[in-house]
Amino acid sequence: MNNSGLILRIVLRVFLRVAFGFVLSVFSHTAVAQNCISQASNFKFITKSKQQGLLRFENEHNHQRFNYHALLPFNDYLDFAYKHINKANPRANMPCPAITQTYQQLVTQGTRKPDPTIADIIAPFELTHPNRNKVALLIHGLTDSPFTYHDLAQVYYQQGYTVRTILLPGHGSAASALLNVDVSQWQQAIKYGIERSVQDFDEVILAGYSTGAALLIDYATKHTVSPKIKALMLYSPGSEPHNKYGWIAKWIDAIPFVNWIDKDADVDFAKYESFPLNAAAASYDAMSLASISSLNKRPALKLPIFSVLSDIDTTIDTRATLKLLSALHKGNSIKYKPLDTLVLYGSTDILPPDFASDYTVNNPQCTTPQCKKVHGMSHIAVVNSPQNPHYGINATYRNCGSFINDESLYKTCKTTKNPQLGERTSANLKHYPALQRLTYNPHFTELKMQISTFIKNVEQLRTTTR
Template sequence: MSVNTIFKKAMLSTAVFFTSAFSANVFAVNVFTTKAASSLNCVTINNDLVQIEKFKQAGTYRFAKGGVQRINFDFASEQPFKNYLVAARAHINAQNPKANMPCPIKTETSKRLYADKPLQVVDLITPFELKAVNEKAAVLLIHGLTDSPYLFHDLANSFVEQGISVRTLLLPGHGTAAEALVDIDQADWRQAASYAIKSMLNDFDNVYLGGFSTGGALVVDYLNHNALNETEQQKLKGVMLWSPASEAKAGMAWAAKYVSWFQDYLDEAADIDFAKYESFPANAGAQVHALMKRIEPQKLKGLRNIPFFVVASEVDQTIETDATVNMLARWHGQNGAAQAQDKLVYYYANKGEDQLNALPNSLKTVTTFSCAGQVYCESVLDIAHTSPTNAPSNPHYGWQGSYRNCEHLTGTDLFASCKTANAVTLGELTEANLETTPNLQRLTFNPYYDQMLEQMQGFIKSTLR
């Protein structure tokens, strides 16, 4: 379900959240066991609609094992990154109810990390580090709200092939169960991002910072509120953002804070997607809204001389693309025209580029792309917020992937059709798309992934000097 839809649902709801209902769900988690459930893996779990409904009603994967605990790691310390990776994996194992579920998902990144060993969910969602041969730079990748580092498995492999080492970060409250976001604060995310960014600038000579959605907002926020010393400025070569969180598409996003006072969840789902949460705590929306308020264009002051590469969709239904364009225009204005050749806005548009009028002409290196020669082209309407970082070949989120994003249809008769139909239509959750295709599957891969990689490689070549 898109954040836009979630917030609309929240504002229509006036029911007070009853703690007795929460207690019943917790009890259900303890008693709900079946032979079928014990034999599931992260792929087959997507196929049984009856079981999915049971998981949703019981909250089987919504709640953390043993109650929510914080990761046993001090982000204010200067511990080596390898210590953080050990702590994060232990945290996932201790808290995630699916951590040890078999997960026969093979990506090029998982092959680099684990060779041919049988995989579990923890292996695919834990943060990781990949060292490139003949390393020329390194990139830090920070995922989005409710996501996990699995989101970067495709990009990570592409970076390593270019000689760029990769580190990923698991944001506090993620990688375990949606319950962990009920009481999280965006300051926790900022502290974790600060640790990871400082670690990068300390450990590598040439650094890129990358983020998807909320992860992108955290990168911008850090650079805007923390002055880099001369050495750090020389090391930081550029920033790469995919669907960066700048402003919520939903006009009532601010209300999530107040909704969270009365109910824990805006949406309760089965949480069968091993790589991210499907249930959405109200507090999660409130915290990302607070984070985005910190990077409003008029508040940007510390982004000078940092080249950027940004991927955005014209029809993004989670983030307001106009706000992203305004943020980039402000950023570019601080850098000056001399830096323009180092910046690239990679913009998916179907109807022209009217939203780009706020950008100076020197930044309008924007191309609209056509999908041709692939079997999925006729099935894709447009690019969703959730699309840019995943390749069509991704075994979980790709064209033939094991997972279909149908959560916007949960509780309706169309949910089953979206999950099981042989002929599917994919795109963003726009009103027009949903009107013409009621059982629309939200797109989770990038039809133009190879073209994006080509542009990204050009950006790196122009900035790595």
């Protein structure tokens, strides 16, 4: 080989090494920059994901089920759920710096790593209190994940409770996982969580959000409730869907190739944005189990009840919820009735004329300039703090599902510098055409105090009746 050929080979080799190093550097930089927070604000990716369903389908994997009936140790359950998320969720290993106070405590306790992935953030958890004899079991709602309770977990923990969460079957991966789930699977998970907690602790508080609340009401009125269970706490509780045609979902779902109500981008790492017909059918079944007509056939619920809801909730019918709460209160024991508490956001005019006069009703009022910019409390906002890194005031994620069929308004909602916030009522959508659905509770600090007061009253009653 002549010298010119050797020089050419050396130059080419150096060039390839430099080029390859540059490509690796760019790829590495992109990988670091792309995380669950930045992806949720990348409108080009949002559009592509919405159109192509990039995040709508879970990974192919062996579908194994946890043996709920065996009442295996809770740590076994947590390990199973975490492994399932890592197998099924297409973004399980994506960096996710949505670090809450609850997450920081889990790191300190050695059950999470300092640099979280999406799997770390959304997986069910146990926030262990040194007290160890009291537990709050928190059940999330339809399309959600245990991240729902990262903010409220602190309230229970500060009251001396270990906090446990459950991942309902069909959740934690992608919306397609809800295509084949049914209410009996959720009931099994709820039953396991409750009975395992009753076995492990002396005192148990049950709390549920939306569909999770309906499932808890179903359990508590269908089974002999352990005396260890001290209270039932309901956030935006599922009573009846706002859409009165929810019962049709299962029949439409039976039509071949008709599977989805909504097809969105699914960039919300903690909650599905796309919505299958089967999910609506299963949720309707869950709420039917907790309906007044179903409860009339069962023994009355004998527990103190704490509830939080919005007067203009567009997911759940608030009037139906108030009727349900009134019925539960009417059948409650004399010693528990004085503890029954309702936190109602919005107008009290929605209270029915025959609503129990001895029910404690808290009606928070808007007193800050920031709060006055909010156009009503949404169904999904109740449980989240304004400081939440994903759903709070300074978060980049925006809930714009009201406009998935209108590209112009969808883009405006996702990208405008000054979005309007509130519940997606017809009046609000008319006045604020690109309304961002409120994802945090402006009254969260007050809510923490109301929860603490309720728990203290429950504990005081327990002490005086021993």
